[in-house]
Amino acid sequence: MEKRTLGKTGLEVSLIGFGGIPIQRCNQWDVDEIIENLIEEGVNFIDTARAYTNSEEMLGEALRKWGRENFFLATKTPMLTYKDVMTDVKISLEALQTNGIDLYQFHNCKTMESYEIIMGPDGGYAALIDCQKKGLVKHIGITSHSYEVLDRALDEGYFETIQFPYNIIENKGAALFAKAKAGNVGVIAMKPLAGGAFIHTNYALRWAAENRNISTLIPGMDSVKQVLSNTAVGNNFAPLNDKERKTLEADAKALGKTFCRRCGYCSPCPQGIDIPMQFIVEGYYRRYNLEEWALDRYNSFVSNASDCIECGECEPRCPYNLPIREMLKNTSELFDPLVHKKV
Known part of the structure:
Protein backbone atom coordinates (compact mmCIF):
# COMPACT_ATOMS: atom_id res chain seq x y z
CA MET A 1 0.00 0.00 0.00
CA GLU A 2 1.37 3.41 -0.97
CA LYS A 3 2.01 5.61 2.08
CA ARG A 4 1.96 9.40 2.29
CA THR A 5 2.86 11.71 5.15
CA LEU A 6 -0.08 13.30 6.97
CA GLY A 7 1.48 16.76 7.15
CA LYS A 8 3.11 17.92 10.33
CA THR A 9 1.66 14.97 12.29
CA GLY A 10 4.46 12.91 10.75
CA LEU A 11 2.14 9.92 10.47
CA GLU A 12 2.80 7.73 7.42
CA VAL A 13 -0.75 6.88 6.36
CA SER A 14 -2.08 4.59 3.67
CA LEU A 15 -3.18 6.28 0.45
CA ILE A 16 -6.53 4.54 0.85
CA GLY A 17 -7.95 5.00 4.33
CA PHE A 18 -11.23 3.77 5.75
CA GLY A 19 -14.28 6.01 6.09
CA GLY A 20 -16.52 4.87 8.94
CA ILE A 21 -19.91 6.33 7.93
CA PRO A 22 -21.54 3.36 6.19
CA ILE A 23 -20.83 0.66 8.77
CA GLN A 24 -23.75 2.06 10.74
CA ARG A 25 -25.88 -0.30 8.62
CA CYS A 26 -23.59 -3.30 9.28
CA ASN A 27 -23.61 -5.86 12.06
CA GLN A 28 -20.57 -6.52 14.24
CA TRP A 29 -19.57 -9.61 12.29
CA ASP A 30 -19.39 -7.56 9.09
CA VAL A 31 -17.22 -4.91 10.75
CA ASP A 32 -14.87 -7.52 12.19
CA GLU A 33 -14.39 -8.98 8.72
CA ILE A 34 -13.85 -5.54 7.20
CA ILE A 35 -11.14 -4.69 9.74
CA GLU A 36 -9.41 -8.03 9.15
CA ASN A 37 -9.27 -7.34 5.42
CA LEU A 38 -8.13 -3.74 5.89
CA ILE A 39 -5.10 -5.08 7.76
CA GLU A 40 -4.38 -7.64 5.06
CA GLU A 41 -4.59 -4.97 2.35
CA GLY A 42 -2.28 -2.53 4.13
CA VAL A 43 -4.77 0.13 5.26
CA ASN A 44 -3.58 1.82 8.44
CA PHE A 45 -5.89 4.86 8.76
CA ILE A 46 -9.46 4.76 10.08
CA ASP A 47 -11.76 7.79 10.24
CA THR A 48 -15.02 7.72 12.18
CA ALA A 49 -17.06 10.18 14.26
CA ARG A 50 -19.26 10.56 17.29
CA ALA A 51 -22.12 11.46 14.92
CA TYR A 52 -21.98 8.11 13.11
CA THR A 53 -24.30 6.46 15.66
CA ASN A 54 -22.68 3.10 16.59
CA SER A 55 -19.64 3.32 14.27
CA GLU A 56 -17.17 4.02 17.09
CA GLU A 57 -18.56 1.18 19.20
CA MET A 58 -18.35 -1.42 16.42
CA LEU A 59 -14.89 -0.28 15.38
CA GLY A 60 -13.75 -0.43 19.00
CA GLU A 61 -14.91 -4.01 19.33
CA ALA A 62 -13.31 -5.01 16.02
CA LEU A 63 -10.03 -3.31 16.94
CA ARG A 64 -10.01 -5.13 20.28
CA LYS A 65 -10.06 -8.39 18.32
CA TRP A 66 -7.70 -7.49 15.47
CA GLY A 67 -5.29 -5.06 17.12
CA ARG A 68 -5.54 -1.37 17.78
CA GLU A 69 -1.82 -1.11 16.99
CA ASN A 70 -2.48 -1.75 13.31
CA PHE A 71 -4.15 1.61 12.75
CA PHE A 72 -3.87 5.34 13.16
CA LEU A 73 -7.29 6.14 14.56
CA ALA A 74 -9.17 9.37 13.81
CA THR A 75 -12.55 10.44 15.07
CA LYS A 76 -14.55 13.67 15.26
CA THR A 77 -16.84 15.71 17.45
CA PRO A 78 -19.61 18.05 16.32
CA MET A 79 -19.39 19.88 19.62
CA LEU A 80 -18.00 23.40 19.90
CA THR A 81 -17.48 24.23 23.58
CA TYR A 82 -14.79 23.14 26.03
CA LYS A 83 -17.15 21.16 28.24
CA ASP A 84 -18.97 19.38 25.42
CA VAL A 85 -15.77 18.44 23.59
CA MET A 86 -14.27 17.04 26.79
CA THR A 87 -17.38 14.90 27.21
CA ASP A 88 -17.14 13.63 23.63
CA VAL A 89 -13.46 12.74 23.95
CA LYS A 90 -14.26 10.60 26.97
CA ILE A 91 -17.10 8.88 25.12
CA SER A 92 -14.90 8.26 22.07
CA LEU A 93 -12.13 6.73 24.16
CA GLU A 94 -14.57 4.35 25.82
CA ALA A 95 -16.40 3.45 22.61
CA LEU A 96 -13.19 2.84 20.67
CA GLN A 97 -11.69 0.89 23.59
CA THR A 98 -8.44 2.82 23.47
CA ASN A 99 -6.28 4.94 25.77
CA GLY A 100 -5.47 7.48 23.09
CA ILE A 101 -6.74 8.77 19.77
CA ASP A 102 -4.23 9.63 17.07
CA LEU A 103 -6.28 12.40 15.45
CA TYR A 104 -9.28 14.18 16.96
CA GLN A 105 -11.12 16.52 14.60
CA PHE A 106 -13.87 19.10 14.78
CA HIS A 107 -16.65 17.64 12.67
CA ASN A 108 -18.19 19.67 9.84
CA CYS A 109 -17.54 23.15 11.16
CA LYS A 110 -20.16 24.88 9.02
CA THR A 111 -19.81 28.59 9.73
CA MET A 112 -17.37 31.24 10.86
CA GLU A 113 -19.49 31.66 13.98
CA SER A 114 -18.95 27.99 14.86
CA TYR A 115 -15.23 28.32 14.16
CA GLU A 116 -14.97 31.32 16.46
CA ILE A 117 -16.70 29.42 19.27
CA ILE A 118 -14.26 26.53 18.83
CA MET A 119 -11.28 28.87 18.98
CA GLY A 120 -12.66 31.04 21.79
CA PRO A 121 -11.55 31.01 25.45
CA ASP A 122 -14.20 28.44 26.41
CA GLY A 123 -14.04 26.64 23.08
CA GLY A 124 -13.35 23.10 22.06
CA TYR A 125 -9.85 23.74 20.76
CA ALA A 126 -8.64 24.50 24.28
CA ALA A 127 -10.21 21.23 25.39
CA LEU A 128 -8.24 19.24 22.81
CA ILE A 129 -5.04 21.03 23.78
CA ASP A 130 -5.64 19.89 27.36
CA CYS A 131 -6.35 16.38 26.07
CA GLN A 132 -3.03 16.46 24.22
CA LYS A 133 -1.25 17.34 27.46
CA LYS A 134 -2.89 14.32 29.12
CA GLY A 135 -1.94 12.00 26.25
CA LEU A 136 -5.56 11.33 25.33
CA VAL A 137 -5.26 12.96 21.88
CA LYS A 138 -2.10 13.13 19.79
CA HIS A 139 -3.07 15.45 16.93
CA ILE A 140 -5.85 17.97 16.23
CA GLY A 141 -7.69 18.50 12.95
CA ILE A 142 -10.77 20.15 11.51
CA THR A 143 -13.28 19.08 8.86
CA SER A 144 -15.76 21.14 6.92
CA HIS A 145 -17.79 21.39 3.73
CA SER A 146 -17.05 25.13 3.78
CA TYR A 147 -14.01 26.20 1.77
CA GLU A 148 -13.97 29.56 3.58
CA VAL A 149 -13.83 28.01 7.06
CA LEU A 150 -10.88 25.77 6.18
CA ASP A 151 -9.14 28.56 4.32
CA ARG A 152 -9.25 30.65 7.48
CA ALA A 153 -8.12 27.67 9.57
CA LEU A 154 -5.08 27.30 7.32
CA ASP A 155 -4.32 31.00 7.59
CA GLU A 156 -4.38 30.85 11.38
CA GLY A 157 -2.27 27.70 11.56
CA TYR A 158 -3.70 25.95 14.60
CA PHE A 159 -4.63 22.63 12.99
CA GLU A 160 -2.44 19.76 11.85
CA THR A 161 -4.93 18.34 9.36
CA ILE A 162 -7.93 19.40 7.30
CA GLN A 163 -10.65 17.24 5.78
CA PHE A 164 -12.70 18.38 2.78
CA PRO A 165 -14.70 16.76 -0.06
CA TYR A 166 -12.83 16.04 -3.27
CA ASN A 167 -13.72 14.23 -6.46
CA ILE A 168 -13.96 14.99 -10.16
CA ILE A 169 -17.22 16.90 -9.61
CA GLU A 170 -16.39 18.57 -6.29
CA ASN A 171 -12.86 19.68 -7.12
CA LYS A 172 -12.83 23.10 -5.50
CA GLY A 173 -10.59 21.70 -2.80
CA ALA A 174 -7.56 21.51 -5.09
CA ALA A 175 -6.45 25.06 -4.27
CA LEU A 176 -7.13 24.48 -0.58
CA PHE A 177 -5.03 21.32 -0.60
CA ALA A 178 -2.13 23.11 -2.28
CA LYS A 179 -2.24 25.74 0.45
CA ALA A 180 -2.34 23.03 3.11
CA LYS A 181 0.65 21.27 1.57
CA ALA A 182 2.62 24.52 1.58
CA GLY A 183 1.90 24.84 5.29
CA ASN A 184 2.72 21.19 5.99
CA VAL A 185 -0.89 20.49 6.96
CA GLY A 186 -2.16 16.97 6.32
CA VAL A 187 -5.01 16.58 3.83
CA ILE A 188 -7.76 14.00 4.24
CA ALA A 189 -10.01 13.83 1.19
CA MET A 190 -13.55 12.77 1.96
CA LYS A 191 -16.25 11.85 -0.57
CA PRO A 192 -13.76 10.66 -3.23
CA LEU A 193 -16.56 8.47 -4.61
CA ALA A 194 -19.19 11.20 -4.14
CA GLY A 195 -20.96 9.02 -1.59
CA GLY A 196 -21.04 6.05 -3.97
CA ALA A 197 -22.52 7.97 -6.87
CA PHE A 198 -19.79 6.99 -9.34
CA ILE A 199 -20.21 3.71 -11.17
CA HIS A 200 -16.48 3.53 -12.05
CA THR A 201 -15.13 3.67 -8.50
CA ASN A 202 -11.60 2.63 -9.45
CA TYR A 203 -11.31 5.53 -11.87
CA ALA A 204 -12.76 7.99 -9.34
CA LEU A 205 -10.27 7.02 -6.63
CA ARG A 206 -7.34 7.12 -9.03
CA TRP A 207 -8.40 10.55 -10.27
CA ALA A 208 -8.34 11.89 -6.71
CA ALA A 209 -5.10 10.09 -5.84
CA GLU A 210 -3.35 11.85 -8.71
CA ASN A 211 -3.38 14.96 -6.52
CA ARG A 212 -0.12 14.60 -4.59
CA ASN A 213 -1.20 17.22 -2.05
CA ILE A 214 -3.66 14.68 -0.64
CA SER A 215 -2.35 12.51 2.20
CA THR A 216 -5.14 9.94 2.28
CA LEU A 217 -8.53 9.23 0.68
CA ILE A 218 -11.27 7.87 2.93
CA PRO A 219 -14.04 6.24 0.90
CA GLY A 220 -16.78 4.77 3.05
CA MET A 221 -16.89 0.97 2.92
CA ASP A 222 -19.47 -1.43 4.29
CA SER A 223 -18.32 -4.73 2.77
CA VAL A 224 -15.20 -6.77 2.16
CA LYS A 225 -15.92 -6.51 -1.57
CA GLN A 226 -15.61 -2.72 -1.36
CA VAL A 227 -12.44 -3.01 0.72
CA LEU A 228 -10.75 -5.21 -1.88
CA SER A 229 -11.90 -3.02 -4.77
CA ASN A 230 -10.84 0.28 -3.20
CA THR A 231 -7.54 -0.86 -1.70
CA ALA A 232 -6.43 -2.15 -5.11
CA VAL A 233 -5.95 1.51 -6.05
CA GLY A 234 -3.44 2.08 -3.26
CA ASN A 235 -1.72 -1.25 -3.68
CA ASN A 236 -1.07 -0.74 -7.37
CA PHE A 237 -1.60 2.95 -8.07
CA ALA A 238 -1.48 4.14 -11.66
CA PRO A 239 -2.72 7.44 -13.12
CA LEU A 240 -5.71 7.32 -15.44
CA ASN A 241 -5.11 6.85 -19.12
CA ASP A 242 -7.02 8.95 -21.65
CA LYS A 243 -9.78 6.41 -22.19
CA GLU A 244 -10.37 5.95 -18.48
CA ARG A 245 -10.39 9.70 -17.88
CA LYS A 246 -13.00 10.25 -20.59
CA THR A 247 -15.17 7.52 -19.11
CA LEU A 248 -15.02 9.14 -15.65
CA GLU A 249 -15.74 12.56 -17.13
CA ALA A 250 -18.86 11.11 -18.77
CA ASP A 251 -19.96 9.73 -15.38
CA ALA A 252 -19.48 13.15 -13.84
CA LYS A 253 -21.42 14.88 -16.60
CA ALA A 254 -24.33 12.47 -16.13
CA LEU A 255 -24.43 13.17 -12.38
CA GLY A 256 -24.43 16.95 -12.66
CA LYS A 257 -24.12 19.00 -9.45
CA THR A 258 -27.36 18.27 -7.61
CA PHE A 259 -27.08 14.72 -6.34
CA CYS A 260 -27.08 12.89 -3.02
CA ARG A 261 -23.69 11.89 -1.55
CA ARG A 262 -25.27 9.35 0.84
CA CYS A 263 -23.76 10.94 3.96
CA GLY A 264 -27.02 10.31 5.85
CA TYR A 265 -26.99 13.63 7.70
CA CYS A 266 -30.57 14.23 6.53
CA SER A 267 -31.81 11.38 8.72
CA PRO A 268 -33.99 10.60 10.54
CA CYS A 269 -37.05 11.46 8.47
CA PRO A 270 -40.24 11.83 10.57
CA GLN A 271 -42.08 9.84 7.89
CA GLY A 272 -39.57 7.00 8.01
CA ILE A 273 -38.22 7.64 4.50
CA ASP A 274 -34.68 6.42 3.85
Whole structure:
Protein backbone atom coordinates (compact mmCIF):
# COMPACT_ATOMS: atom_id res chain seq x y z
CA MET A 1 0.00 0.00 0.00
CA GLU A 2 1.37 3.41 -0.97
CA LYS A 3 2.01 5.61 2.08
CA ARG A 4 1.96 9.40 2.29
CA THR A 5 2.86 11.71 5.15
CA LEU A 6 -0.08 13.30 6.97
CA GLY A 7 1.48 16.76 7.15
CA LYS A 8 3.11 17.92 10.33
CA THR A 9 1.66 14.97 12.29
CA GLY A 10 4.46 12.91 10.75
CA LEU A 11 2.14 9.92 10.47
CA GLU A 12 2.80 7.73 7.42
CA VAL A 13 -0.75 6.88 6.36
CA SER A 14 -2.08 4.59 3.67
CA LEU A 15 -3.18 6.28 0.45
CA ILE A 16 -6.53 4.54 0.85
CA GLY A 17 -7.95 5.00 4.33
CA PHE A 18 -11.23 3.77 5.75
CA GLY A 19 -14.28 6.01 6.09
CA GLY A 20 -16.52 4.87 8.94
CA ILE A 21 -19.91 6.33 7.93
CA PRO A 22 -21.54 3.36 6.19
CA ILE A 23 -20.83 0.66 8.77
CA GLN A 24 -23.75 2.06 10.74
CA ARG A 25 -25.88 -0.30 8.62
CA CYS A 26 -23.59 -3.30 9.28
CA ASN A 27 -23.61 -5.86 12.06
CA GLN A 28 -20.57 -6.52 14.24
CA TRP A 29 -19.57 -9.61 12.29
CA ASP A 30 -19.39 -7.56 9.09
CA VAL A 31 -17.22 -4.91 10.75
CA ASP A 32 -14.87 -7.52 12.19
CA GLU A 33 -14.39 -8.98 8.72
CA ILE A 34 -13.85 -5.54 7.20
CA ILE A 35 -11.14 -4.69 9.74
CA GLU A 36 -9.41 -8.03 9.15
CA ASN A 37 -9.27 -7.34 5.42
CA LEU A 38 -8.13 -3.74 5.89
CA ILE A 39 -5.10 -5.08 7.76
CA GLU A 40 -4.38 -7.64 5.06
CA GLU A 41 -4.59 -4.97 2.35
CA GLY A 42 -2.28 -2.53 4.13
CA VAL A 43 -4.77 0.13 5.26
CA ASN A 44 -3.58 1.82 8.44
CA PHE A 45 -5.89 4.86 8.76
CA ILE A 46 -9.46 4.76 10.08
CA ASP A 47 -11.76 7.79 10.24
CA THR A 48 -15.02 7.72 12.18
CA ALA A 49 -17.06 10.18 14.26
CA ARG A 50 -19.26 10.56 17.29
CA ALA A 51 -22.12 11.46 14.92
CA TYR A 52 -21.98 8.11 13.11
CA THR A 53 -24.30 6.46 15.66
CA ASN A 54 -22.68 3.10 16.59
CA SER A 55 -19.64 3.32 14.27
CA GLU A 56 -17.17 4.02 17.09
CA GLU A 57 -18.56 1.18 19.20
CA MET A 58 -18.35 -1.42 16.42
CA LEU A 59 -14.89 -0.28 15.38
CA GLY A 60 -13.75 -0.43 19.00
CA GLU A 61 -14.91 -4.01 19.33
CA ALA A 62 -13.31 -5.01 16.02
CA LEU A 63 -10.03 -3.31 16.94
CA ARG A 64 -10.01 -5.13 20.28
CA LYS A 65 -10.06 -8.39 18.32
CA TRP A 66 -7.70 -7.49 15.47
CA GLY A 67 -5.29 -5.06 17.12
CA ARG A 68 -5.54 -1.37 17.78
CA GLU A 69 -1.82 -1.11 16.99
CA ASN A 70 -2.48 -1.75 13.31
CA PHE A 71 -4.15 1.61 12.75
CA PHE A 72 -3.87 5.34 13.16
CA LEU A 73 -7.29 6.14 14.56
CA ALA A 74 -9.17 9.37 13.81
CA THR A 75 -12.55 10.44 15.07
CA LYS A 76 -14.55 13.67 15.26
CA THR A 77 -16.84 15.71 17.45
CA PRO A 78 -19.61 18.05 16.32
CA MET A 79 -19.39 19.88 19.62
CA LEU A 80 -18.00 23.40 19.90
CA THR A 81 -17.48 24.23 23.58
CA TYR A 82 -14.79 23.14 26.03
CA LYS A 83 -17.15 21.16 28.24
CA ASP A 84 -18.97 19.38 25.42
CA VAL A 85 -15.77 18.44 23.59
CA MET A 86 -14.27 17.04 26.79
CA THR A 87 -17.38 14.90 27.21
CA ASP A 88 -17.14 13.63 23.63
CA VAL A 89 -13.46 12.74 23.95
CA LYS A 90 -14.26 10.60 26.97
CA ILE A 91 -17.10 8.88 25.12
CA SER A 92 -14.90 8.26 22.07
CA LEU A 93 -12.13 6.73 24.16
CA GLU A 94 -14.57 4.35 25.82
CA ALA A 95 -16.40 3.45 22.61
CA LEU A 96 -13.19 2.84 20.67
CA GLN A 97 -11.69 0.89 23.59
CA THR A 98 -8.44 2.82 23.47
CA ASN A 99 -6.28 4.94 25.77
CA GLY A 100 -5.47 7.48 23.09
CA ILE A 101 -6.74 8.77 19.77
CA ASP A 102 -4.23 9.63 17.07
CA LEU A 103 -6.28 12.40 15.45
CA TYR A 104 -9.28 14.18 16.96
CA GLN A 105 -11.12 16.52 14.60
CA PHE A 106 -13.87 19.10 14.78
CA HIS A 107 -16.65 17.64 12.67
CA ASN A 108 -18.19 19.67 9.84
CA CYS A 109 -17.54 23.15 11.16
CA LYS A 110 -20.16 24.88 9.02
CA THR A 111 -19.81 28.59 9.73
CA MET A 112 -17.37 31.24 10.86
CA GLU A 113 -19.49 31.66 13.98
CA SER A 114 -18.95 27.99 14.86
CA TYR A 115 -15.23 28.32 14.16
CA GLU A 116 -14.97 31.32 16.46
CA ILE A 117 -16.70 29.42 19.27
CA ILE A 118 -14.26 26.53 18.83
CA MET A 119 -11.28 28.87 18.98
CA GLY A 120 -12.66 31.04 21.79
CA PRO A 121 -11.55 31.01 25.45
CA ASP A 122 -14.20 28.44 26.41
CA GLY A 123 -14.04 26.64 23.08
CA GLY A 124 -13.35 23.10 22.06
CA TYR A 125 -9.85 23.74 20.76
CA ALA A 126 -8.64 24.50 24.28
CA ALA A 127 -10.21 21.23 25.39
CA LEU A 128 -8.24 19.24 22.81
CA ILE A 129 -5.04 21.03 23.78
CA ASP A 130 -5.64 19.89 27.36
CA CYS A 131 -6.35 16.38 26.07
CA GLN A 132 -3.03 16.46 24.22
CA LYS A 133 -1.25 17.34 27.46
CA LYS A 134 -2.89 14.32 29.12
CA GLY A 135 -1.94 12.00 26.25
CA LEU A 136 -5.56 11.33 25.33
CA VAL A 137 -5.26 12.96 21.88
CA LYS A 138 -2.10 13.13 19.79
CA HIS A 139 -3.07 15.45 16.93
CA ILE A 140 -5.85 17.97 16.23
CA GLY A 141 -7.69 18.50 12.95
CA ILE A 142 -10.77 20.15 11.51
CA THR A 143 -13.28 19.08 8.86
CA SER A 144 -15.76 21.14 6.92
CA HIS A 145 -17.79 21.39 3.73
CA SER A 146 -17.05 25.13 3.78
CA TYR A 147 -14.01 26.20 1.77
CA GLU A 148 -13.97 29.56 3.58
CA VAL A 149 -13.83 28.01 7.06
CA LEU A 150 -10.88 25.77 6.18
CA ASP A 151 -9.14 28.56 4.32
CA ARG A 152 -9.25 30.65 7.48
CA ALA A 153 -8.12 27.67 9.57
CA LEU A 154 -5.08 27.30 7.32
CA ASP A 155 -4.32 31.00 7.59
CA GLU A 156 -4.38 30.85 11.38
CA GLY A 157 -2.27 27.70 11.56
CA TYR A 158 -3.70 25.95 14.60
CA PHE A 159 -4.63 22.63 12.99
CA GLU A 160 -2.44 19.76 11.85
CA THR A 161 -4.93 18.34 9.36
CA ILE A 162 -7.93 19.40 7.30
CA GLN A 163 -10.65 17.24 5.78
CA PHE A 164 -12.70 18.38 2.78
CA PRO A 165 -14.70 16.76 -0.06
CA TYR A 166 -12.83 16.04 -3.27
CA ASN A 167 -13.72 14.23 -6.46
CA ILE A 168 -13.96 14.99 -10.16
CA ILE A 169 -17.22 16.90 -9.61
CA GLU A 170 -16.39 18.57 -6.29
CA ASN A 171 -12.86 19.68 -7.12
CA LYS A 172 -12.83 23.10 -5.50
CA GLY A 173 -10.59 21.70 -2.80
CA ALA A 174 -7.56 21.51 -5.09
CA ALA A 175 -6.45 25.06 -4.27
CA LEU A 176 -7.13 24.48 -0.58
CA PHE A 177 -5.03 21.32 -0.60
CA ALA A 178 -2.13 23.11 -2.28
CA LYS A 179 -2.24 25.74 0.45
CA ALA A 180 -2.34 23.03 3.11
CA LYS A 181 0.65 21.27 1.57
CA ALA A 182 2.62 24.52 1.58
CA GLY A 183 1.90 24.84 5.29
CA ASN A 184 2.72 21.19 5.99
CA VAL A 185 -0.89 20.49 6.96
CA GLY A 186 -2.16 16.97 6.32
CA VAL A 187 -5.01 16.58 3.83
CA ILE A 188 -7.76 14.00 4.24
CA ALA A 189 -10.01 13.83 1.19
CA MET A 190 -13.55 12.77 1.96
CA LYS A 191 -16.25 11.85 -0.57
CA PRO A 192 -13.76 10.66 -3.23
CA LEU A 193 -16.56 8.47 -4.61
CA ALA A 194 -19.19 11.20 -4.14
CA GLY A 195 -20.96 9.02 -1.59
CA GLY A 196 -21.04 6.05 -3.97
CA ALA A 197 -22.52 7.97 -6.87
CA PHE A 198 -19.79 6.99 -9.34
CA ILE A 199 -20.21 3.71 -11.17
CA HIS A 200 -16.48 3.53 -12.05
CA THR A 201 -15.13 3.67 -8.50
CA ASN A 202 -11.60 2.63 -9.45
CA TYR A 203 -11.31 5.53 -11.87
CA ALA A 204 -12.76 7.99 -9.34
CA LEU A 205 -10.27 7.02 -6.63
CA ARG A 206 -7.34 7.12 -9.03
CA TRP A 207 -8.40 10.55 -10.27
CA ALA A 208 -8.34 11.89 -6.71
CA ALA A 209 -5.10 10.09 -5.84
CA GLU A 210 -3.35 11.85 -8.71
CA ASN A 211 -3.38 14.96 -6.52
CA ARG A 212 -0.12 14.60 -4.59
CA ASN A 213 -1.20 17.22 -2.05
CA ILE A 214 -3.66 14.68 -0.64
CA SER A 215 -2.35 12.51 2.20
CA THR A 216 -5.14 9.94 2.28
CA LEU A 217 -8.53 9.23 0.68
CA ILE A 218 -11.27 7.87 2.93
CA PRO A 219 -14.04 6.24 0.90
CA GLY A 220 -16.78 4.77 3.05
CA MET A 221 -16.89 0.97 2.92
CA ASP A 222 -19.47 -1.43 4.29
CA SER A 223 -18.32 -4.73 2.77
CA VAL A 224 -15.20 -6.77 2.16
CA LYS A 225 -15.92 -6.51 -1.57
CA GLN A 226 -15.61 -2.72 -1.36
CA VAL A 227 -12.44 -3.01 0.72
CA LEU A 228 -10.75 -5.21 -1.88
CA SER A 229 -11.90 -3.02 -4.77
CA ASN A 230 -10.84 0.28 -3.20
CA THR A 231 -7.54 -0.86 -1.70
CA ALA A 232 -6.43 -2.15 -5.11
CA VAL A 233 -5.95 1.51 -6.05
CA GLY A 234 -3.44 2.08 -3.26
CA ASN A 235 -1.72 -1.25 -3.68
CA ASN A 236 -1.07 -0.74 -7.37
CA PHE A 237 -1.60 2.95 -8.07
CA ALA A 238 -1.48 4.14 -11.66
CA PRO A 239 -2.72 7.44 -13.12
CA LEU A 240 -5.71 7.32 -15.44
CA ASN A 241 -5.11 6.85 -19.12
CA ASP A 242 -7.02 8.95 -21.65
CA LYS A 243 -9.78 6.41 -22.19
CA GLU A 244 -10.37 5.95 -18.48
CA ARG A 245 -10.39 9.70 -17.88
CA LYS A 246 -13.00 10.25 -20.59
CA THR A 247 -15.17 7.52 -19.11
CA LEU A 248 -15.02 9.14 -15.65
CA GLU A 249 -15.74 12.56 -17.13
CA ALA A 250 -18.86 11.11 -18.77
CA ASP A 251 -19.96 9.73 -15.38
CA ALA A 252 -19.48 13.15 -13.84
CA LYS A 253 -21.42 14.88 -16.60
CA ALA A 254 -24.33 12.47 -16.13
CA LEU A 255 -24.43 13.17 -12.38
CA GLY A 256 -24.43 16.95 -12.66
CA LYS A 257 -24.12 19.00 -9.45
CA THR A 258 -27.36 18.27 -7.61
CA PHE A 259 -27.08 14.72 -6.34
CA CYS A 260 -27.08 12.89 -3.02
CA ARG A 261 -23.69 11.89 -1.55
CA ARG A 262 -25.27 9.35 0.84
CA CYS A 263 -23.76 10.94 3.96
CA GLY A 264 -27.02 10.31 5.85
CA TYR A 265 -26.99 13.63 7.70
CA CYS A 266 -30.57 14.23 6.53
CA SER A 267 -31.81 11.38 8.72
CA PRO A 268 -33.99 10.60 10.54
CA CYS A 269 -37.05 11.46 8.47
CA PRO A 270 -40.24 11.83 10.57
CA GLN A 271 -42.08 9.84 7.89
CA GLY A 272 -39.57 7.00 8.01
CA ILE A 273 -38.22 7.64 4.50
CA ASP A 274 -34.68 6.42 3.85
CA ILE A 275 -33.88 9.54 1.85
CA PRO A 276 -30.48 8.51 0.42
CA MET A 277 -31.91 5.19 -0.77
CA GLN A 278 -34.63 7.01 -2.68
CA PHE A 279 -32.01 8.86 -4.67
CA ILE A 280 -29.83 5.78 -5.11
CA VAL A 281 -32.60 3.81 -6.81
CA GLU A 282 -33.54 6.84 -8.89
CA GLY A 283 -29.94 7.09 -10.06
CA TYR A 284 -29.84 3.45 -11.02
CA TYR A 285 -33.07 3.88 -12.98
CA ARG A 286 -32.08 7.07 -14.81
CA ARG A 287 -28.33 6.61 -15.35
CA TYR A 288 -27.36 2.96 -15.18
CA ASN A 289 -30.06 1.17 -17.19
CA LEU A 290 -31.26 -0.87 -14.23
CA GLU A 291 -34.91 0.12 -14.47
CA GLU A 292 -36.45 -3.18 -13.33
CA TRP A 293 -34.10 -3.56 -10.37
CA ALA A 294 -34.64 0.07 -9.29
CA LEU A 295 -38.41 -0.22 -9.57
CA ASP A 296 -38.45 -3.40 -7.50
CA ARG A 297 -36.34 -1.80 -4.80
CA TYR A 298 -38.48 1.33 -4.72
CA ASN A 299 -41.61 -0.79 -4.50
CA SER A 300 -40.15 -2.72 -1.54
CA PHE A 301 -39.66 0.30 0.72
CA VAL A 302 -42.10 0.68 3.60
CA SER A 303 -41.95 4.45 3.13
CA ASN A 304 -40.88 6.15 -0.06
CA ALA A 305 -40.72 9.54 -1.75
CA SER A 306 -44.48 9.84 -2.15
CA ASP A 307 -44.82 9.80 1.67
CA CYS A 308 -42.91 13.08 2.01
CA ILE A 309 -45.08 15.75 3.66
CA GLU A 310 -42.52 18.48 2.89
CA CYS A 311 -41.87 19.26 6.56
CA GLY A 312 -38.35 20.36 5.61
CA GLU A 313 -36.56 18.92 8.65
CA CYS A 314 -34.01 17.22 6.40
CA GLU A 315 -32.80 20.20 4.41
CA PRO A 316 -30.96 22.20 7.12
CA ARG A 317 -28.96 19.05 7.96
CA CYS A 318 -27.67 18.56 4.42
CA PRO A 319 -24.05 19.81 4.11
CA TYR A 320 -24.57 20.28 0.37
CA ASN A 321 -27.73 22.40 0.76
CA LEU A 322 -29.65 20.09 -1.55
CA PRO A 323 -33.33 20.87 -2.27
CA ILE A 324 -34.32 17.51 -0.80
CA ARG A 325 -38.07 18.11 -0.86
CA GLU A 326 -37.99 18.98 -4.54
CA MET A 327 -35.71 16.02 -5.26
CA LEU A 328 -38.09 13.65 -3.46
CA LYS A 329 -40.96 15.07 -5.46
CA ASN A 330 -39.05 14.30 -8.67
CA THR A 331 -38.35 10.77 -7.45
CA SER A 332 -42.02 10.27 -6.65
CA GLU A 333 -43.07 11.56 -10.06
CA LEU A 334 -40.71 9.08 -11.70
CA PHE A 335 -41.62 5.96 -9.78
CA ASP A 336 -45.21 6.28 -8.64
CA PRO A 337 -46.87 5.92 -12.06
CA LEU A 338 -44.66 2.89 -12.72
CA VAL A 339 -45.48 1.31 -9.36
CA HIS A 340 -49.17 1.77 -9.98
CA LYS A 341 -48.87 0.39 -13.51
CA LYS A 342 -47.01 -2.66 -12.23
CA VAL A 343 -49.69 -3.32 -9.62
